[in-house]
Amino acid sequence: MPEFQRFSYDVLVIGAGGAGLRAAIEAGAAGAKVGVVCKSLLGKAHTVMAEGGIAAALANVDDRDNWQVHFADTMRGGQYLNNWRMAELHAKEAPECVRELEAWGALFDRTTDGKILQRNFGGHRYPRLAHVGDRTGLEMIRTLQDHGIHTGMELHMECTVLSLLLDGNRIAGACGYDREKGRFQLWEAKAVVLATGGIGRAFKVTSNSWEYTGDGLALAYRAGAELQDMEFVQFHPTGMVWPISVSGILVTEGVRGEGGVLRNSEGRRFMFDDIPDLYKEQTADSEEEGWRYTQGDKNARRPPELLTRDHVARCINREVKAGRGSPHGGVFLDISWIKERMPKSEEHIKRKLPSMYHQFKQLADLDITKEPMEVGPTTHYMMGGIRVDGDSQMSNVPGLFAAGEAAAGLHGANRLGGNSLSDLVVFGRRAGRFAAEFANANGSVTIDEVELQTTANAALAPFDRGHAGENPYQIQYDLQETMQNLVGIVRVESEMQQALDAIGQLRARAERTGIAGNREYNNGWHTTIDIGNMMIVSQAITRAALLRKESRGAQFREDFPNKDSEWGKYNIVISRSADGEMQVEKRALTPMPNELKKVIEEMK
Amino acid sequence: MATQVTFRIWRGDRAGGAFQDYTTPVEEGMVVLDAIHRIQAQQAPDMAVRWNCKAGKCGSCSAEINGMPSLMCMTRLSAIDLSVPVIVEPMHAFPVIRDLVTDVSWNFQAKKTIKQFKPRPPDAADGTWRIQQADVERVQEFRKCIECFLCQDVCHVLREHNKHDEFIGPRLLVYAAALEMHPLDTEDRVSDLRHKHNIGYCNITTCCRQVCPESITITENAIIPLKERVVDRYFDPLKRLFRIL
Known part of the structure; x- marks a missing residue:
C-alpha cells in the first residue's frame, strides 16, 4: 500500500505564479495556515514570460482614465460575454493592487514627475499599462516571491498534483507526489485555491511554458466543478516560426507598436486589405498615417497591424493558406524598414525592443534591425476556465476557489493585453481572502483513505x-x-x-x-x-x-x-455528469445591473 | 538537413553515475534542449531534465555544456563543434538529484537570510512615492536576474570550497545589491554582508559575470559596490579613529 507524507493546512494554494502567490500572501495575512504546491521551482511560473505590462486605471499619463473606462474596454474586448462583476471589480481594484506591488518592492518605469509610467496597448482607450521595459512579468513574480517567502507559507516545489479530495461535496485538500523522490503527499485543507494557469501545451505551436497543461481545469472538472468559455483560446498573431525548434515563442505586440509592418511574400502590406467595418473609423487609411500614429501623433489613426489579436491572426493565416506566406510558413514582420524614416534606426530598435533583438539574434541568428522576421500565430492564452463567483472566486464546489488564467469570466470571448497581470493580483487577492474566510468558518475535513489509495495505485500503473x-x-x-x-x-x-x-x-x-x-x-x-x-x-x-x-x-x-x-x-458551461460523461450546455448570462449598462452606453 | 550527432549525457543520482552516449539527428536552428528532448522522447523516457519556458526567461534548464555553465534552451547547436560528442552534465556546485537535475533548494533557503525590502514611508500626498526614472534604472540590471544559478555554479567559493553555509554567492549578492540600491529601501544589510554572508570571500575573479545569460555585470556593478560599503564602514582608518574618539 503506497505511503503518504501528510500535511495539514487551512488554505492550500496550487500554483505559484502571480495569482497563486498573491492568494497565498493574502490568506496568510488573514491568519490562515497556508501551503503552496507548485509544479516547478519557485519563481519559474509562466508569469515570468509576460512582457507588456499590467493594466490599471491609475490615470498617471492621461487623467481622463478611470475604472469605468477600463471596465467598458474590458467588456468590449470580451464581446460582452464577460462576467460583468469580475470586470467591474478588476477595473476598480487593479490600481490598488499595482500600488501594493510597489510597496513590496516592485519598480516600474516612471513619468517625468516620478509617478508610475503607463503605456498604450491594443483595446485600451488610454495609456494604462504600468510596466518595466519588456519584462513586467518577471518584476511582478519576483516581487511576490520575495515578499511571500517571509510570510510563513509552506512551499512544496516541484510536485505533481494527482487529484483533489472531497469530503462529501466539500473540498478536503489534494494529493500528489514530489518529483524529486516520487513520494506520495497528502495536503489536507479546508479550502483550496487553484491558480494553475492555462492550457497552451495542448497545442503544438504555443508561447506557453512546459507547465501549461491545464492541470487545474482537469482537477476541478473531475472534482465536480463547472468549466466555462472553453471555446475561447487566444491565438497571438506573432510568434516565431523559424527555426522550427523555437516556433511559438512570442514576438511582442510592441514590435508593431514601434512601427513594425506585416508583409506577405509579394511584399504587400496585406493588413490594409481587410479592415472590419467596426474598426474602419479608427484605422489609418494610408501607410503614412499609420507610421505617424506609431510615432505618437495623436491625430493619426492606428495602422491595421494593430487591429485586435484575433483578426490579425486570421489575416496571417489567410495569407499563408493562399500561398503568399514566408519560406517557413509565416509572414514577414519588418521593423528594419524604419531606417527609411529615421536616422540611427538600429540603435532605436535595440533600445525600444531589447529582448526581441536579443531573442532573434540568439535563437534565429537574425538581426531584426537589418532583416524582417518570420512570424505566425501561436497559442497564447485561455479565456475559459473554472466557473467562479465574481466576488469570492469560489467554484460550485464548496471550498474550491480559482484565480488567474485558470478561472473563467473576466475576459469573456477575448482578452485585452495587460489585463492578465492585473487579473492575477486582483483575483489572487480575492481568492486568498475568501478562501481564508471559508476555512475559518468551516470545521476540519475527513480524508477518504480508500480514494487516496486508489489514486496512488492508478498513478503507479504505468510502471x-x-x-x-x-x-x-x-x-x-x-x-x-x-x-x-x-x-x-x-x-x-x-x-x-x-x-x-x-x-x-x-x-x-x-x-x-x-x-x-x-x-x-x-x-x-x-x-x-x-x-x-x-x-x-x-x-x-x-x-x-x-x-x-x-x-x-x-x-x-x-x-x-x-x-x-x-x-x-x-456562456457555454461544461461539467461532468454522474456517469462520468462530459456535459456541455448553454447557460444564460446573468443580467447586468443598470448602472453598469449605463457605463457601457456612455463609453460607446 | 539532418545530421547525426552524439550527446554524451551524465546519467545517475546521488550515489554516482556515468556518461552515456546517445546519437540523434539534429536540424538547423536546434538548441541543446531540443536534442535532449528528442533523446528523452525516443531513447530515454525516464531521463531527468528540468526545464520550463524554453525561451531563456525562467532560468530552469541550467547545465554544463562542454564544461561551460549554460542554459540548455539558449545554446544553439550551431555554436558547438558537433564533430565530437557534446558533453552535457548537471551543475557541479549543487547536489545532484538525478541525471541533469540538481538540488538548488539551498539558494531559496539562503535568500531568506537576507533582510527583506523595507520601504521608507510614502512621501507623496496620495500615499505613494515619487521616484525618478534614473533611480529605477540604476537597479534595473540586477532585477533582470532569472535565478538560473549559473553564477553560483561557477563561483569557486561554492563550487570548489563548498562554503554554502558561510557564503551566499553571486546571485544573492546581486539580490542584496538590488535591495541596498533600491530607491525606497531603508534596511541596513552591511553588517550581515560582512559577518553573516561573508562577502569578503569573493575575490572578484569575474567568472560569475562571464556566465550570466542576462549579461548582468555582477562583479563590477553589484559585488564591488557592496564591498565598498563594507570597507567604508569597517575598514576606513579615519572612521575607525572617530569611533574610538
Missing part, C-alpha cells in the same frame, strides 16, 4: 506496463498535432468532429502508457499525468467550440463566419 506500454511523449505529440490542425485558429464542424474521434482514440492509448525506470524525477511519469489532464481540456475546448455556432472574439468558425446576437446571450 507496471513498463516498455510494453504506450510512449507518453508520443501521445502528447499526437494530441498537440490534432488540436493544432483541427481545433486551431479557423474551425469547422467536420474537422472538430474528426478531432473528437482522435481525442477518443488518444484517451484509450493514454490509459495504456508505460514507463521505465523508477519514481525519482522521472519526466516520463510526469508526462503520463499531464496528458490525462490535456485530454480533458482538449475535449472540453472542442465540444464547446462545436456547440457555439458563430464567430465571436477568439473563436472563428469557417462554417459560421458571423457573430450571432442570439449566441451573445449565453
Whole structure:
C-alpha cells in the first residue's frame, strides 16, 4: 500500500505564479495556515514570460482614465460575454493592487514627475499599462516571491498534483507526489485555491511554458466543478516560426507598436486589405498615417497591424493558406524598414525592443534591425476556465476557489493585453481572502483513505506496463498535432468532429502508457499525468467550440463566419455528469445591473 | 538537413553515475534542449531534465555544456563543434538529484537570510512615492536576474570550497545589491554582508559575470559596490579613529 507524507493546512494554494502567490500572501495575512504546491521551482511560473505590462486605471499619463473606462474596454474586448462583476471589480481594484506591488518592492518605469509610467496597448482607450521595459512579468513574480517567502507559507516545489479530495461535496485538500523522490503527499485543507494557469501545451505551436497543461481545469472538472468559455483560446498573431525548434515563442505586440509592418511574400502590406467595418473609423487609411500614429501623433489613426489579436491572426493565416506566406510558413514582420524614416534606426530598435533583438539574434541568428522576421500565430492564452463567483472566486464546489488564467469570466470571448497581470493580483487577492474566510468558518475535513489509495495505485500503473506500454511523449505529440490542425485558429464542424474521434482514440492509448525506470524525477511519469489532464481540456475546448455556432472574439468558425446576437446571450458551461460523461450546455448570462449598462452606453 | 550527432549525457543520482552516449539527428536552428528532448522522447523516457519556458526567461534548464555553465534552451547547436560528442552534465556546485537535475533548494533557503525590502514611508500626498526614472534604472540590471544559478555554479567559493553555509554567492549578492540600491529601501544589510554572508570571500575573479545569460555585470556593478560599503564602514582608518574618539 503506497505511503503518504501528510500535511495539514487551512488554505492550500496550487500554483505559484502571480495569482497563486498573491492568494497565498493574502490568506496568510488573514491568519490562515497556508501551503503552496507548485509544479516547478519557485519563481519559474509562466508569469515570468509576460512582457507588456499590467493594466490599471491609475490615470498617471492621461487623467481622463478611470475604472469605468477600463471596465467598458474590458467588456468590449470580451464581446460582452464577460462576467460583468469580475470586470467591474478588476477595473476598480487593479490600481490598488499595482500600488501594493510597489510597496513590496516592485519598480516600474516612471513619468517625468516620478509617478508610475503607463503605456498604450491594443483595446485600451488610454495609456494604462504600468510596466518595466519588456519584462513586467518577471518584476511582478519576483516581487511576490520575495515578499511571500517571509510570510510563513509552506512551499512544496516541484510536485505533481494527482487529484483533489472531497469530503462529501466539500473540498478536503489534494494529493500528489514530489518529483524529486516520487513520494506520495497528502495536503489536507479546508479550502483550496487553484491558480494553475492555462492550457497552451495542448497545442503544438504555443508561447506557453512546459507547465501549461491545464492541470487545474482537469482537477476541478473531475472534482465536480463547472468549466466555462472553453471555446475561447487566444491565438497571438506573432510568434516565431523559424527555426522550427523555437516556433511559438512570442514576438511582442510592441514590435508593431514601434512601427513594425506585416508583409506577405509579394511584399504587400496585406493588413490594409481587410479592415472590419467596426474598426474602419479608427484605422489609418494610408501607410503614412499609420507610421505617424506609431510615432505618437495623436491625430493619426492606428495602422491595421494593430487591429485586435484575433483578426490579425486570421489575416496571417489567410495569407499563408493562399500561398503568399514566408519560406517557413509565416509572414514577414519588418521593423528594419524604419531606417527609411529615421536616422540611427538600429540603435532605436535595440533600445525600444531589447529582448526581441536579443531573442532573434540568439535563437534565429537574425538581426531584426537589418532583416524582417518570420512570424505566425501561436497559442497564447485561455479565456475559459473554472466557473467562479465574481466576488469570492469560489467554484460550485464548496471550498474550491480559482484565480488567474485558470478561472473563467473576466475576459469573456477575448482578452485585452495587460489585463492578465492585473487579473492575477486582483483575483489572487480575492481568492486568498475568501478562501481564508471559508476555512475559518468551516470545521476540519475527513480524508477518504480508500480514494487516496486508489489514486496512488492508478498513478503507479504505468510502471507496471513498463516498455510494453504506450510512449507518453508520443501521445502528447499526437494530441498537440490534432488540436493544432483541427481545433486551431479557423474551425469547422467536420474537422472538430474528426478531432473528437482522435481525442477518443488518444484517451484509450493514454490509459495504456508505460514507463521505465523508477519514481525519482522521472519526466516520463510526469508526462503520463499531464496528458490525462490535456485530454480533458482538449475535449472540453472542442465540444464547446462545436456547440457555439458563430464567430465571436477568439473563436472563428469557417462554417459560421458571423457573430450571432442570439449566441451573445449565453456562456457555454461544461461539467461532468454522474456517469462520468462530459456535459456541455448553454447557460444564460446573468443580467447586468443598470448602472453598469449605463457605463457601457456612455463609453460607446 | 539532418545530421547525426552524439550527446554524451551524465546519467545517475546521488550515489554516482556515468556518461552515456546517445546519437540523434539534429536540424538547423536546434538548441541543446531540443536534442535532449528528442533523446528523452525516443531513447530515454525516464531521463531527468528540468526545464520550463524554453525561451531563456525562467532560468530552469541550467547545465554544463562542454564544461561551460549554460542554459540548455539558449545554446544553439550551431555554436558547438558537433564533430565530437557534446558533453552535457548537471551543475557541479549543487547536489545532484538525478541525471541533469540538481538540488538548488539551498539558494531559496539562503535568500531568506537576507533582510527583506523595507520601504521608507510614502512621501507623496496620495500615499505613494515619487521616484525618478534614473533611480529605477540604476537597479534595473540586477532585477533582470532569472535565478538560473549559473553564477553560483561557477563561483569557486561554492563550487570548489563548498562554503554554502558561510557564503551566499553571486546571485544573492546581486539580490542584496538590488535591495541596498533600491530607491525606497531603508534596511541596513552591511553588517550581515560582512559577518553573516561573508562577502569578503569573493575575490572578484569575474567568472560569475562571464556566465550570466542576462549579461548582468555582477562583479563590477553589484559585488564591488557592496564591498565598498563594507570597507567604508569597517575598514576606513579615519572612521575607525572617530569611533574610538
